Amino acid sequence: MRAAKFHGEGRIEIVDAPEPRPGPGEVLVRVAACALCGSDLRPWRRGWPVTSGHEIAGRVDQPGHPRHGERVIVYIPVFCGRCEECSAGRTHLCRESRELVGWQRSGGYAERLTVPERCLLSVPDDVPDRLAPLLLDTIGTTAHGIRLAKRIVEGGRALVLGAGPIGLGAIIVLARMGFGPIDVVDPVAYRSGFATSLGATPVSAEAAAAGRYRLVVEAAGKDAARQVALEAVGPEGAILQLGESDAWALTETRSIRLKDFFLVRSFYFPIGDYEPNLELLRADRDKYQRLVDDAADLDRLGELFASFARGEKLKPLLVPA
Numbered sequence: 001m002r003a004a005k006f007h008g009e010g011r012i013e014i015v016d017a018p019e020p021r022p023g024p025g026e027v028l029v030r031v032a033a034c035a036l037c038g039s040d041l042r043p044w045r046r047g048w049p050v051t052s053g054h055e056i057a058g059r060v061d062q063p064g065h066p067r068h069g070e071r072v073i074v075y076i077p078v079f080c081g082r083c084e085e086c087s088a089g090r091t092h093l094c095r096e097s098r099e100l101v102g103w104q105r106s107g108g109y110a111e112r113l114t115v116p117e118r119c120l121l122s123v124p125d126d127v128p129d130r131l132a133p134l135l136l137d138t139i140g141t142t143a144h145g146i147r148l149a150k151r152i153v154e155g156g157r158a159l160v161l162g163a164g165p166i167g168l169g170a171i172i173v174l175a176r177m178g179f180g181p182i183d184v185v186d187p188v189a190y191r192s193g194f195a196t197s198l199g200a201t202p203v204s205a206e207a208a209a210a211g212r213y214r215l216v217v218e219a220a221g222k223d224a225a226r227q228v229a230l231e232a233v234g235p236e237g238a239i240l241q242l243g244e245s246d247a248w249a250l251t252e253t254r255s256i257r258l259k260d261f262f263l264v265r266s267f268y269f270p271i272g273d274y275e276p277n278l279e280l281l282r283a284d285r286d287k288y289q290r291l292v293d294d295a296a297d298l299d300r301l302g303e304l305f306a307s308f309a310r311g312e313k314l315k316p317l318l319v320p321a
Contacts, residue, residue, distance in 0.1 A: 002320070003110030004301055008047030010309070012302040017051070020106070020114045022062065027117050029072065030061040033295075034108030034318045035133035036308050038164045038221070039244055044305050053109035053318065054102030057123065057132035061112065071123040073132050074108065074115050075271055076101040081118060092144075092268040109301065111320045121274050130295075130317065131281065134288050137268075138169035138315065139277050142217075145240045145266030146173050147273075149215055152238045152262050159213040159232055160184045160200065162220030163191035165315045166242050168291060170217045171198045172284050179215060183208060185228065186220075188311035198287060208232050221245045230256045238262040291315040 003017040022028050035055035043052045056074040060067045078101065079086050079094035086094050101107050101115065123132045158179040160167045163186035174182055175198070184200040185208050186192045192202045203211075205228050212234035218225050221243030227250055229239045241263065269277070281288055294316040296304040307313050 001111050002298055003051045006043040006048045006052055010044060014298050020112055022114045025116055026114045027060050027065055028062045028112055029058040029115050030112050031058045031108050031320050032129040033057045033133055036316050037137055041309055051106040051110050052102055053107035055133040055136045056108035057129050072120040073123055073135055074101055075119040075121055078116055089270050089272045091271040109318055130292055131288055135277055135281060138165050139280050140269040142166055142169040143173050143277055143280055144269035144273055145242050146177055148266055149238045149240045149264050153214045155179050156214030158182045158215045159208055159211060160217045161225040161229055162186055163195040167219035170219055171195055171200050172287050175199060176283060191311055213237060218243050223249050226250055233261045235259045238264055240264045295319045
């Protein structure tokens with residue numbers, strides 16, 4: 001089986017890997033598409049011990065299994081289904097397992113992988129392989145975070161910091177959930193222009209910091225964006241932090257200190273969100289289709305990642321076959 005090995009410093013090698021063999025409770029999945037994600041730039045830059053790739057659509061490839069041939073996407077948190085969090089429906093916060101597909105166990109930048117059967121979500125016929133991975137981070141992660149934020153602010157003026165896949169997904173979901181007008185900050189012209197086509201208004205970081213928004217979505221994962229978020233949120237507004245990094249280095253200014261606001265941190269989504277997330281995809285299908293702006297096979301994955309890292313692609317796909 002062919003799979004991508006991330007060596008770091010932007011080097012990807014396509015290797016002959018051992019054929020994955022399902023263990024108890026697992027199934028074999030043949031990858032149809034695996035979307036590139038901004039968080040995958042970490043293993044691309046640093047190297048990674050297992051096969052990366054966590055936005056996976058495919059088919060169960062296990063003759064004799066009841067689900068053989070079924071089209072699926074892979075829910076990446078490996079959850080137990082028994083602990084207090086799982087019993088409450090918070091499967092993404094499972095207390096018994098912190099293992100994630102594509103991070104602690106092998107992921108989708110390969111021809112095949114094994115997946116716990118409980119982590120398979122069936123893909124309906126009206127959702128093509130090309131769009132199915134967007135149900136995970138682009139829609140699932142953003143929609144869950146915005147649903148959390150709506151417990152505090154139900155609508156109003158919003159700011160999105162970072163117009164990568166998560167930020168662009170957030171713009172689409174925010175508009176669908178009643179927020180607006182929506183401003184966006186991103187230094188990359190291609191991404192900022194695409195955000196404009198979705199109805200957002202590009203603004204500078206300096207203008208955003210003076211904005212006093214009801215909701216600020218931090219989707220960049222950078223300290224500069226977090227600093228702007230803290231300045232930009234209005235009194236009793238909310239910051240939704242979706243961007244990831246290893247550490248924070250922020251400055252508490254007078255304008256941050258002298259106001260009340262809420263900070264919401266969101267990780268992935270509970271598996272029970274899947275059906276409403278499908279409806280979000282169906283409602284704005286044309287917009288999501290435009291996000292998927294390139295695809296490549298394993299031999300071109302390195303080239304695709306380099307272009308993605310430069311901000312020249314929005315939501316490209318690995319299509320192994």
